[in-house]
Amino acid sequence: MTQAHFELAGVEYRLQDFQKANVCINDELALRPEPTNQFDSNAIAVYKGTLLVGYVPRRENKPIYPYAMAGQVKCVVEAAWSTGCTVRVEMP
Numbered sequence: 001m002t003q004a005h006f007e008l009a010g011v012e013y014r015l016q017d018f019q020k021a022n023v024c025i026n027d028e029l030a031l032r033p034e035p036t037n038q039f040d041s042n043a044i045a046v047y048k049g050t051l052l053v054g055y056v057p058r059r060e061n062k063p064i065y066p067y068a069m070a071g072q073v074k075c076v077v078e079a080a081w082s083t084g085c086t087v088r089v090e091m092p
Contacts (some may be wrong), residue, residue, distance in 0.1 A: 004064060004080070008046055008054030021048040023085050027056045029075040031056065031068040031089070044068050046075065046087070049050045067091040 011018050021055040023029075028069040030047040037043035042065045056064055067073045 002091045003021060005059055005078065006057050006060050006085065006089075007084055007086045009057040011041055011054045012059065014052055014054065015083060017051040017076075018053045018084070019082065021051040021053050023048055023080050025077055027077045027079065027080075029053070029073050031064070031073050033065060033068045051056075054084075060089075061082055064089055064091065 001002045026084055027048060032045045032047060034043040034045050035041055040061070042058075042061045044061050044064060045052055046054045046056065055061075056068075064073065072092055076088050076090075077089050079084050
């Protein structure tokens with residue numbers, strides 16, 4: 001199993017939703033690829049429930065993207081604070 005560890009990107013642009021989602025350590029987050037994203041065709045949005053809370057950083061998204069498309073990833077919060085979090089993404 002391969003793992004990646006990183007801080008979510010773009011939280012500052014959706015801080016209200018991030019805080020509303022009450023992201024906590026050990027929460028499992030959903031990764032949803034956005035192939036039509038106008039800024040990055042490899043963009044992967046990160047959700048807690050129905051709330052978009054951030055993105056996989058561009059420097060990390062290419063190797064994760066195919067696994068996210070296939071639904072073969074697990075994303076778990078490792079640390080959380082009021083304005084962001086770090087996650088662990090597990091792939092086969």
